[in-house]
Amino acid sequence: MLILENLIMKYGSGDLALNGVSLRFDKGEIVALIGPSGAGKSTLIRCVNRLVEPTSGSIDVNGKNIASLKGTELRRARRKIGMIFQEYALVERLTVMENILSGRLGYMGFWKSWFRKFSSGDVAKALNLLERVGLSEHFDKRADALSGGQRQRVGIARALLQEPDLLLVDEPTASLDPKTARQIMRLIKELCSERNLLAVINLHDVGLAKMFSDRIIGLRKGRVVFDDTPDELNDTILTEIYGEEDWSGSADKKKVSAQVREHKHMESMDYALAND
Amino acid sequence: MPLMKRNGAVCWVPRDSKKQLVIWFGWFIGIMLVFLCWQSISAKTMWVFAADAPEQLRLMLMRMFPPKLEYMDKLWKPLWDTLNIATLGTLLGVIIAVPVASAAALNTTPSKRLVRPLAMVILVSSRSVNSLIWAILLVTIVGPGILAGIIAIALRSIGFVGKLLYEAIEEIDKTQVEAVTATGAAPAQVFSYGIVPQIMPAFAGISLYRWDINIRESTILGYVGAGGIGLNLSSSLSILAWSQVSLILIAVLITVVASEWISARVRSRLI
Known part of the structure; x- marks a missing residue:
């Protein structure tokens, strides 16, 4: 359903964000992407809907190569790819309803959308989704009047109103408390399994990834270094993905962290003086 | 280091x-530099004339007082013209400034090489010429009267509103725009859903502020024949009718204060 082949993304500075990523995803999978900051997780999912332009490689969605599309064709493809963002990315000064209905923009003309003339079918679907994510009574509030968890629910409803074939999710829980984070992850998982949707989810929190995904992909420096079920993820592999760290969390914590800190301190001081 | x-x-x-x-x-x-400038100013001032300044001020104020209230009958029409010049000029300026600003903003311009520099030239040339100069030029082109005033105010406003607006467009939150783009919306829809709501408060504030400035500026346009109360001011001054001058100044003051009050009220409503 989604096939990435030898995807390469090089920034203008010459840094490789993606260094030849080849992956294959199936319908109904919940896939978590983990890896340190700068490993290319965000770049990878942003390449799929071309918010970021890949340097080379192919992105195949349902047999169509997204990487080569332009203009209207690209917009047609985008409306079948829902996206949920890290900081919710709601249009703050629009109402909840306007935000959700903006998921239909790809299906309507400019003047209809300018005058907010959404079809009654779209409005009914939006209200259904609003009820499903538990925000029915907030439909007329402005987005900036909602709490973090509520905003992310609006973001989810907006993405689903597109009636997408797959869902790209970028750090959905990064600014949420642990309880809300779990609720949001559970909601995404439920909604995806109801619709048999593929979801590719970037996560910082390895615990959440193990809890909610069917498959975990580990990225390091733009390369896939792990791709298996959550059960196969162990400390050795975490070290391979993130680098040396104490993963057990039970060993003599103070001693280890003090050693690490001392080491880091010396390094940065040498660095500063070397650049003097 | x-x-x-x-x-x-x-x-x-x-x-x-x-x-x-x-x-x-x-x-x-x-x-x-401060010392040098002070020296040059001091050398070029005729201190004999400056010495009796308080006396001159006293005499002028005496001639101005009391203001000639009957003259007000002749002021209503030019005052109304002044308001119209300011309002219509602002409106016209804002209408032209919006597309110019979106062509000038780095994140919305259709082409950084060609369109953006062109929009910048429009903005800079509009701002570099004072309304009064625009009015002088326009009076010779379209003839004396209100129309010249309206266009002069509009031309000056394009640069002001356009510059502040394009800065506002460049400062918007990119992720909101990204999110609307990701739904498959067309560029015009991305603008109306992702950008317009974000710049609305700035847009309203800037336009009202410019309207406020334009009311002040339009009171002197009559000086060069571009309509409004400035014409009365210049004729009263030339016949040394100080009691009329003082009435005009009071009328202008009241208008400006009223316009400031209105714009402050509207702005607080909109934001």
């Missing part, structure tokens, strides 16, 4: 001595 080793210990200073020296030199030049 900030970090250095001295006697084996690492110490930190905010600037190195070279930068410090440059800063002191800058201050030195600045202070010398």
Whole structure:
């Protein structure tokens, strides 16, 4: 359903964000992407809907190569790819309803959308989704009047109103408390399994990834270094993905962290003086 | 550089001595300039005339008082014209400024090489010419009257509104725009859903502020024949009718205060 082949993304500075990523995803999978900051997780999912332009490689969605599309064709493809963002990315000064209905923009003309003339079918679907994510009574509030968890629910409803074939999710829980984070992850998982949707989810929190995904992909420096079920993820592999760290969390914590800190301190001081 | 080793210990200073020296030199030049300017001003002032300034001020105020209230009958029409020049001029200016601003903003311009510089030239040339100069030029082109005033105000407003607006467009939150783009919306829809709501408060504030300025500016356009109350001011001054001048100044003052009050009210409603 989604096939990435030898995807390469090089920034203008010459840094490789993606260094030849080849992956294959199936319908109904919940896939978590983990890896340190700068490993290319965000770049990878942003390449799929071309918010970021890949340097080379192919992105195949349902047999169509997204990487080569332009203009209207690209917009047609985008409306079948829902996206949920890290900081919710709601249009703050629009109402909840306007935000959700903006998921239909790809299906309507400019003047209809300018005058907010959404079809009654779209409005009914939006209200259904609003009820499903538990925000029915907030439909007329402005987005900036909602709490973090509520905003992310609006973001989810907006993405689903597109009636997408797959869902790209970028750090959905990064600014949420642990309880809300779990609720949001559970909601995404439920909604995806109801619709048999593929979801590719970037996560910082390895615990959440193990809890909610069917498959975990580990990225390091733009390369896939792990791709298996959550059960196969162990400390050795975490070290391979993130680098040396104490993963057990039970060993003599103070001693280890003090050693690490001392080491880091010396390094940065040498660095500063070397650049003097 | 900030970090250095001295006697084996690492110490930190905010600037190195070279930068410090440059800063002191800058201050030195600045202070010398102030002295030089003061000297030149003082040499070119005729202190004999300046000496009786308080007396002159007293005489002028005496001639101005009391204001000739009957003259007000002849002021209503030019005052109304002044308001119309300011309002219609602002409206016209804002309508032209919106597309120019979106062509000038880095994140919305259709082409950085061609369209953006062109939009910048429009904005800069509009701002570099004072309304009064625009009015003088326009009176010769379209003839004296309100129309020249409206266009002069509009031309000056394009640069002001356009510059502030394109800065507002460049400062918007990119992720909101990304999110609308990701739904498959067309560029015009991305603009209306992702950008317009974000710049609305700035847009309203800027337009009202310019309207406020334009009311003040339009009171002098009549001086060069572009309609409004300025014409009465210039004729009253030329016949030394100080009691009429004072009435005009009071009328302008009241209008400006009223317009400030209105714009403050509207702005607080909109934001």
